Amino acid sequence: MNRINAILTWISDIALAPVQSWSPAVVLVLLSVVAGFVMTVVFRYSSDQQGLKRVARLTKAQLMCLRIFKEDLGVALRCQRDILKSIGRRLWLSLPPMAVLIIPFLLILTQLSLRYEKRPIRPGESVILAVELSPDAWSDVSGDVSIQVPAGVVIETPPLRDAGEHTVYWRVGLRDPVAGQVIVHAGFYALQKSFVGVDETDRLTTVSARRPGSGFFDRLLYPGEPGFADDSPVMSIDIRYPARSTPIFGVDIPWWGTFFIVSMLTAICVRPFLKVQF
Amino acid sequence: MMAAIRVTLTAIALWALGRLLAHETAVQEAYIGPGAGIALLGSFFAVFSAFLSAFFFVLSWPVRMVWRGLRGGRPYAAAKAKKVVVLGLDGLEPTLTEQLMDAGRLPNLAKLRDHGVYARLGTTCPPLSPVAWSSFSTGTNPGKHNIYDFISRHAPTYRPTQSSVHVRDSRRKLKIGPVIIPLSRPQVCGLRKSKPFWNVLGESGIFSAVLRVPITFPPDRFRGVQLSAMCVPDLRGTHGMFSYFTENGGTGDTTDGEVGGDLIPIERTGDTVRSFLRGPPNTLVAGEPEMRLPFKVTRGRNGSATLHINGQKVTLEPGRYTDWVAIHFRTLGVIKIRGICRFFLKRFDSPFELYCTPIQIDPEKPIMPISHPNNYSRYLARLQGTFSTLGLAEDTWSLSERRLDEDAFLTQAYNIHAEREEMFFDALKRVPRGVVVCVFDGPDRIQHMFWRYIDERHPALRNGDRERHRNVIPDMYEKMDDLVGRTVETLDDDTVLFVMSDHGFKPFRRCVDLNAWLLDNDYLALKEGARRPGTSYLADMDWSRTKAYALGLAGIFLNVEGREGQGIVPARDAEALAREIAAKLTGLRDPENNEVAIHEAMPRETVYHGPYVSSAPDIIIGYNVGYRISWDAVIGKCGPEVFCDNLKAWSGDHCIHPDLVPGVLFCNRKLDLTDPNIIDLAPTTLDLFGVRKPAYMDGKTLLCADASN
Numbered sequence: 001m002n003r004i005n006a007i008l009t010w011i012s013d014i015a016l017a018p019v020q021s022w023s024p025a026v027v028l029v030l031l032s033v034v035a036g037f038v039m040t041v042v043f044r045y046s047s048d049q050q051g052l053k054r055v056a057r058l059t060k061a062q063l064m065c066l067r068i069f070k071e072d073l074g075v076a077l078r079c080q081r082d083i084l085k086s087i088g089r090r091l092w093l094s095l096p097p098m099a100v101l102i103i104p105f106l107l108i109l110t111q112l113s114l115r116y117e118k119r120p121i122r123p124g125e126s127v128i129l130a131v132e133l134s135p136d137a138w139s140d141v142s143g144d145v146s147i148q149v150p151a152g153v154v155i156e157t158p159p160l161r162d163a164g165e166h167t168v169y170w171r172v173g174l175r176d177p178v179a180g181q182v183i184v185h186a187g188f189y190a191l192q193k194s195f196v197g198v199d200e201t202d203r204l205t206t207v208s209a210r211r212p213g214s215g216f217f218d219r220l221l222y223p224g225e226p227g228f229a230d231d232s233p234v235m236s237i238d239i240r241y242p243a244r245s246t247p248i249f250g251v252d253i254p255w256w257g258t259f260f261i262v263s264m265l266t267a268i269c270v271r272p273f274l275k276v277q278f
Numbered sequence: 279m280m281a282a283i284r285v286t287l288t289a290i291a292l293w294a295l296g297r298l299l300a301h302e303t304a305v306q307e308a309y310i311g312p313g314a315g316i317a318l319l320g321s322f323f324a325v326f327s328a329f330l331s332a333f334f335f336v337l338s339w340p341v342r343m344v345w346r347g348l349r350g351g352r353p354y355a356a357a358k359a360k361k362v363v364v365l366g367l368d369g370l371e372p373t374l375t376e377q378l379m380d381a382g383r384l385p386n387l388a389k390l391r392d393h394g395v396y397a398r399l400g401t402t403c404p405p406l407s408p409v410a411w412s413s414f415s416t417g418t419n420p421g422k423h424n425i426y427d428f429i430s431r432h433a434p435t436y437r438p439t440q441s442s443v444h445v446r447d448s449r450r451k452l453k454i455g456p457v458i459i460p461l462s463r464p465q466v467c468g469l470r471k472s473k474p475f476w477n478v479l480g481e482s483g484i485f486s487a488v489l490r491v492p493i494t495f496p497p498d499r500f501r502g503v504q505l506s507a508m509c510v511p512d513l514r515g516t517h518g519m520f521s522y523f524t525e526n527g528g529t530g531d532t533t534d535g536e537v538g539g540d541l542i543p544i545e546r547t548g549d550t551v552r553s554f555l556r557g558p559p560n561t562l563v564a565g566e567p568e569m570r571l572p573f574k575v576t577r578g579r580n581g582s583a584t585l586h587i588n589g590q591k592v593t594l595e596p597g598r599y600t601d602w603v604a605i606h607f608r609t610l611g612v613i614k615i616r617g618i619c620r621f622f623l624k625r626f627d628s629p630f631e632l633y634c635t636p637i638q639i640d641p642e643k644p645i646m647p648i649s650h651p652n653n654y655s656r657y658l659a660r661l662q663g664t665f666s667t668l669g670l671a672e673d674t675w676s677l678s679e680r681r682l683d684e685d686a687f688l689t690q691a692y693n694i695h696a697e698r699e700e701m702f703f704d705a706l707k708r709v710p711r712g713v714v715v716c717v718f719d720g721p722d723r724i725q726h727m728f729w730r731y732i733d734e735r736h737p738a739l740r741n742g743d744r745e746r747h748r749n750v751i752p753d754m755y756e757k758m759d760d761l762v763g764r765t766v767e768t769l770d771d772d773t774v775l776f777v778m779s780d781h782g783f784k785p786f787r788r789c790v791d792l793n794a795w796l797l798d799n800d801y802l803a804l805k806e807g808a809r810r811p812g813t814s815y816l817a818d819m820d821w822s823r824t825k826a827y828a829l830g831l832a833g834i835f836l837n838v839e840g841r842e843g844q845g846i847v848p849a850r851d852a853e854a855l856a857r858e859i860a861a862k863l864t865g866l867r868d869p870e871n872n873e874v875a876i877h878e879a880m881p882r883e884t885v886y887h888g889p890y891v892s893s894a895p896d897i898i899i900g901y902n903v904g905y906r907i908s909w910d911a912v913i914g915k916c917g918p919e920v921f922c923d924n925l926k927a928w929s930g931d932h933c934i935h936p937d938l939v940p941g942v943l944f945c946n947r948k949l950d951l952t953d954p955n956i957i958d959l960a961p962t963t964l965d966l967f968g969v970r971k972p973a974y975m976d977g978k979t980l981l982c983a984d985a986s987n
Contacts, residue, residue: 061660069708
């Protein structure tokens with residue numbers, strides 16, 4: 001997974017290089033449109049279109065049935081039951097294309113998350129850095145955990161140890177822009193985590209908020225840095241960067257909300273041309 | 279293979295979704311593309327609206343009950359049955375039914391007879407479907423409902439008109455250059471008078487579902503649902519014009535009146551055939567040119583072909599109907615006139631032959647109302663898929679013209695029957711209390727077209743092979759019996775079931791040309807030089823010397839002064855003349871076999887009573903078994919001789935004397951069957967719901983005095 005993540009991050013860095021200087025919101029909208037179109041095409045060919053069409057028509061019929069046969073409570077309730085059955089059927093028919101789309105879509109979303117979920121900190125801002133140890137390592141090395149920050153970054157607080165969470169926290173502040181590594185010493189181990197602080201936060205920047213552990217999903221969802229090995233005393237290192245804001249027409253909605261809405265709108269717009277039934 | 283892949287993918291998706299959703303920070307990553315997103319969102323909204331409406335429905339139920347109680351009391355309080363189901367089997371013949379029941383081939387009808395009642399059901403004069411079903415629905419004689427035939431005439435001009443519906447064009451139009459913009463909507467006016475019993479029931483708060491009962495176009499407005507039937511036109515405004523595309527033979531109309539078909543030429547270039555569908559006139563353009571929809575057919579594999587029409591590709595398998603194909607004609611480039619049709623490829627190789635059904639109104643996007651409420655046809659189309667909407671849906675003419683063979687016609691008739699069954703059973707499910715009426719036309723159409731196979735004397739098959747299709751009619755009776763059986767299975771003890779036909783069926787061997795007879799007897803005169811048979815719709819008549827003329831199936835009109843445009847018979851002499859002609863025609867014999875051809879000819883006043891008697895033909899002709907009016911005389915032509923053989927595939931008929939062609943009536947309750955008639959069904963149904971019979975109804979209740987017990 002580490003290797004796949006590295007390749008994907010490399011590819012997306014290259015792909016996004018030409019639009020690096022553009023507004024992140026514009027890039028997000030463009031990417032959402034492209035993703036919406038491509039995924040609609042994939043959906044069309046990986047789903048049972050006839051079945052979906054049948055169920056969609058049936059659901060509409062059952063909704064009409066509610067209005068037409070409203071005389072009788074029993075009939076109306078049976079219509080409701082039929083509607084729920086149709087909806088279940090529709091969702092069931094949506095599962096095969098979901099299976100086809102789930103991996104590529106997840107990879108796209110995690111790459112977007114790497115760029116849109118968090119923003120780098122600016123000089124003068126501080127962030128929390130959290131090192132989660134494995135339960136086994138906690139008793140052995142929790143007293144022997146320290147961090148080494150790159151030039152331009154200062155450690156503002158002594159370590160705070162939370163035995164319940166097996167986590168050690170520091171607050172670090174940025175004095176000057178930096179793109180380097182924080183080194184975490186845990187016993188005999190020295191582990192790295194990227195750290196990024198910039199003057200200008202409006203540009204599209206890769207921000208890895210977490211160096212994941214050895215779990216598959218952890219690595220899948222945080223592709224910015226390689227995951228720790230199974231025997232590592234450190235399970236993850238998190239830097240609690242501030243959330244990135246990508247307002248669309250002045251409305252501040254989460255990046256995934258924008259992606260969700262724009263890709264769906266794209267799908268709805270191209271649907272008649274591609275003759276797709278969702 | 280595909281199914282296995284889909285199941286595997288479904289399992290993967292479920293597992294992956296579960297894992298993702300279980301991950302604490304991954305909810306937004308669970309969005310798997312717009313397709314699934316829309317499916318999920320759409321489902322959410324559907325669930326939401328379903329729950330909202332359920333919530334509203336349940337909450338408002340007591341209020342609505344109180345409101346209904348205040349307005350109309352308890353509609354079902356006096357009902358003797360919870361539900362009444364009328365299963366109309368158009369044209370089911372009592373003699374055949376009885377024979378087949380006795381032979382054990384109709385077990386469900388026999389059971390109904392044994393546990394309930396069975397009788398021959400009196401029919402109307404004339405025993406035609408539009409007349410009989412109008413009497414069924416209104417409980418009146420034709421003098422009160424105004425329907426006497428399929429066609430009538432506009433007396434001042436002698437032009438043929440539809441008897442049941444009048445379409446009035448937009449009254450105000452704005453003309454801008456070649457474009458005509460209607461400023462008001464065209465009006466479709468029903469000509470059937472009196473009130474059908476479902477309207478009477480609706481006024482008492484009782485719900486009815488009325489499916490495909492003839493003469494319900496335009497649809498009635500009442501408490502319930504209705505799907506129109508006979509007289510719903512095709513997209514071109516006719517009773518049904520098929521299209522036949524061929525490169526062999528001549529081109530031109532094969533039309534006979536408002537039914538029939540078009541022969542349309544094709545152009546072949548290599549493996550591509552091009553032609554066009556004829557559409558309705560473009561009323562938004564000056565001159566109202568006909569709209570046309572071009573299409574091409576390309577050669578496929580194994581004898582199949584691909585039809586390219588309206589941007590769609592439809593596979594044509596030789597000898598098989600396509601599914602319904604939704605098409606549209608564009609008027610002014612933007613407004614779409616939508617229709618549906620089915621194609622039947624006979625041969626791609628030369629000579630190319632392709633049949634297309636009449637282009638029918640799309641039930642999902644009807645260009646004029648064909649149901650009540652308007653969205654009922656859309657509901658049905660979405661529920662069961664699109665379906666035939668044409669009034670006379672089974673294309674008998676294509677078989678008569680030998681454009682379809684018997685097997686293709688049967689397939690078409692049973693496809694339509696299957697559509698009808700689906701909507702009927704849905705109505706049975708959706709109407710727990712009230713009335714469900716559904717008429718199945720299949721028996722009528724099939725008997726019209728296959729009677730020659732069970733009639734040894736029929737001239738249409740004098741030297742032909744009867745064996746191949748001898749069982750079509752008995753098999754059809756078995757299918758109807760099966761339908762009755764499945765219907766009975768859905769009913770409970772509180773439901774009354776009527777199985778009935780509007781008339782029976784008899785052979786139609788010999789044609790009687792009434793216009794030729796009138797000519798021979800100096801009641802009719804032709805224009806100088808007119809040939810026989812001449813032009814349709816009375817165009818050859820010399821009105822200055824014509825006293826009487828025949829048009830339509832029912833009878834003869836007198837050319838009355840002051841009523842007809844060029845009438846010559848003084849009104850005071852009309853009744854005497856009608857009696858004179860009726861007397862001469864009664865007992866008219868066929869010189870070829872000396873059989874009586876006309877059982878009884880009746881002046882209209884002796885048959886009808888009511889406010890609309892004046893619309894009836896002046897003389898109603900009750901033919902003997904084996905006879906009917908000739909094909910020429912029906913459309914106002916004067917044929918060369920009075921009697922001739924009927925050589926068409928249309929070999930059975932029922933337009934004879936009503937006493938000779940009763941229908942059938944079965945019921946699962948005991949009834950008083952003293953001379954039951956089709957006009958008794960309406961009062962009986964009202965009585966079953968405790969609703970008083972309106973004074974205008976002629977029928978009587980068939981319920982026994984102790985029916986409530």
